[in-house]
Amino acid sequence: xxxxxxxxxxxxxxxxxxxxxxxxxxxTKGAFSETFKVYTLVGAVRERALKFFEIAEDGxxxxxxxxxxxxxxxxxxxxxxxxxxxxxxxxLVKELIQG
Amino acid sequence: xxxxxxNLTLEADFEDARxxxxxxxxxxxxxxxxxxxxxxxxxxxADPGQNFYVRIAWSGGYPHSPPSVKFADAVxxxxxxxxxxxxxxxxxxxxxxxxxxxxxxxxxxxxxWVAGPEAWPTSGNPFLWVxxxxxxxxxxxxxxxxx
Numbered sequence: 062x063x064x065x066x067x068x069x070x071x072x073x074x075x076x077x078x079x080x081x082x083x084x085x086x087x088x089t090k091g092a093f094s095e096t097f098k099v100y101t102l103v104g105a106v107r108e109r110a111l112k113f114f115e116i117a118e119d120g121x122x123x124x125x126x127x128x129x130x131x132x133x134x135x136x137x138x139x140x141x142x143x144x145x146x147x148x149x150x151x152x153l154v155k156e157l158i159q160g
Numbered sequence: 161x162x163x164x165x166x167n168l169t170l171e172a173d174f175e176d177a178r179x180x181x182x183x184x185x186x187x188x189x190x191x192x193x194x195x196x197x198x199x200x201x202x203x204x205x206a207d208p209g210q211n212f213y214v215r216i217a218w219s220g221g222y223p224h225s226p227p228s229v230k231f232a233d234a235v236x237x238x239x240x241x242x243x244x245x246x247x248x249x250x251x252x253x254x255x256x257x258x259x260x261x262x263x264x265x266x267x268x269x270x271x272x273w274v275a276g277p278e279a280w281p282t283s284g285n286p287f288l289w290v291x292x293x294x295x296x297x298x299x300x301x302x303x304x305x306x307x
Contacts, residue, residue, distance in 0.1 A: 086176075086289035087281035121277065127292075130184040130299040131205065152180075154296045157261055157278060159250060 079139050079146060083110040083126065085153040090114060097139055104135030110153055123156045162196045166222040173223075173287040174198075180288055184295040191236070196222075199235045200294060204246065204302035212246055213237060214294060220264065223286045229263040229294070230256060245306040248297050253306035262290050 076098060083093040083106070093113040097106060107126050111117075116124060126133045128142050128151050142149060162170070174190070181188040181200055185208075191197035200214040213235050217228040231253075233244040245253035250260045257265035261278035273279065281289065 085284070086292055087284040087286060089283045119277065127296055127299075130295045132296065132300040152292055152296075154292060156293075156296075157250075159259075 077140070080148040081106055081139065081151060082148070083113075083151045083153055085110070085114050085116075085155075087155075088114050099138065099140030099144070101139050102135065103133045103137050103139065103142075106139065106151070107135060107153070110151075114153065116155075121158055123154075123158055125154055125156070126151045127154055128152075162218065163221060166218065166224075167195060170196075170218060170222045170287065173285045176285055177287040177291040180291050180295060184299065186295065188291065189235075199232075200291060201235065202295060202298045205299045206302055207304075210305060212298065213244065215239060216290060218287075223282045224280075226262060226264045226267055226280045226286075227290060228265060229258050229290070230265075242306050246298065247303040247306050248301045251297070260293070262293050 078096050078098055080094065080096050090113065093110045095109060103126055107124065110126070111124060118124060128149060133142065133151070139149065178188045181202070184202065186200060186202040188198055188200050191199060196218045198216045200216060202212050202214065203210055213232045215230045215232050218225070219228065220226070230239045231244040231246070232239050233241045237244070240256065242253040242256065245251060245256070247253070251258050257263065257269070259269055260266045261270070261273045261280070267273050267280065270278070
């Protein structure tokens, strides 16, 4: 069992891991789920999720991740979203970029 | 009136959509008199004192057709009030429609969307997708209430 001290040490080293689940409502593939280190960038998770859902970025659409409806910056770290969380549930949003 | 298959599929997908609305401090309820109609109540994160009421009508069947999405001045309220609309890119209070490929009104304005990358998605949970889009827009793109 993980002690608080061990968890704190992992936090300091950036080794703590978070299970991330990404759902894309219009996919038939179910949710993407993977464990990442807390310092992983949101953009890296987004890219993994796009690959899982077999989506190719095309310049006409924006694909971004949200947490509790709030759009996440690709350059933020998973640990910045919720530094206590062991699991994050994210949603992939597809948006048409209109001219 | 919805056919039986649409009704069953809609009911099965409703729970996830309702939970997505509640996660955003909103609510999603089925209309008491018309089973194809749902009412989504949302408040923008930037202005939690404002309530917006969205009428989502799956009159064309589910999941094969996009829903009509309109803002009203209350649940079961008027649909012709531009002040009931938020200012969000792609939302057109003056036309009382959302010009995006997740509404029946958007596909009417852009018939070319029917085929290609904007085609209406019939896979997964399109109800959740529509609610997620509305919630995300209200959270991330809200610029105020229409005058």
